[in-house]
Amino acid sequence: MYHAITRARVRALWRRIGTGDYRAAVATAAPDLRFRFAGDTPVSAEFVGRDAFAEWFRALYERFPGLRLTPREVIVRGWPWRTTVVVRLDVTATLADGTPYRNEAVQWLTLRWGRMTADEVLEDTKALDAACRRQAAATALR
Numbered sequence: 001m002y003h004a005i006t007r008a009r010v011r012a013l014w015r016r017i018g019t020g021d022y023r024a025a026v027a028t029a030a031p032d033l034r035f036r037f038a039g040d041t042p043v044s045a046e047f048v049g050r051d052a053f054a055e056w057f058r059a060l061y062e063r064f065p066g067l068r069l070t071p072r073e074v075i076v077r078g079w080p081w082r083t084t085v086v087v088r089l090d091v092t093a094t095l096a097d098g099t100p101y102r103n104e105a106v107q108w109l110t111l112r113w114g115r116m117t118a119d120e121v122l123e124d125t126k127a128l129d130a131a132c133r134r135q136a137a138a139t140a141l142r
Helices: 002-018 023-028 050-063 125-140
Strands: 029-037 045-048 068-079 082-094 100-112 115-123
Touching (some): 023 115
Parallel strands (some): 029 115
Antiparallel strands (some): 068 082
16 A cells, blocks of 8 residues: 555656656655766766755756656555655657657655655666757757
């Protein structure tokens, strides 16, 4: 039962995040959240802290207005004191030059008593880096 409830809560949270309400994710983060977005792209990051997490999300949505993040699959393991959640995500956006951006990502979370204590995201960094370059080029022309 706990796993089903947690899976439903994660899906509901991703529905909010997927429409741009990243503050919902920030609200679930522990003050000492460990976050890592793997790779060597302008959005790659590794830090500790809820405030840095909020800033990273703000900058992500500023870089990619209209970004859509849709959970495809949610797997939950463990118990309330240490829960592992894995989410497969579809990532879509329309870039500033009008081209579509499509990618997929995997998020690996650790929850303790409902608070996100660790969050690691793996996305196809080659596609993401190309999208970041297109965004930068399109906004530089304005």
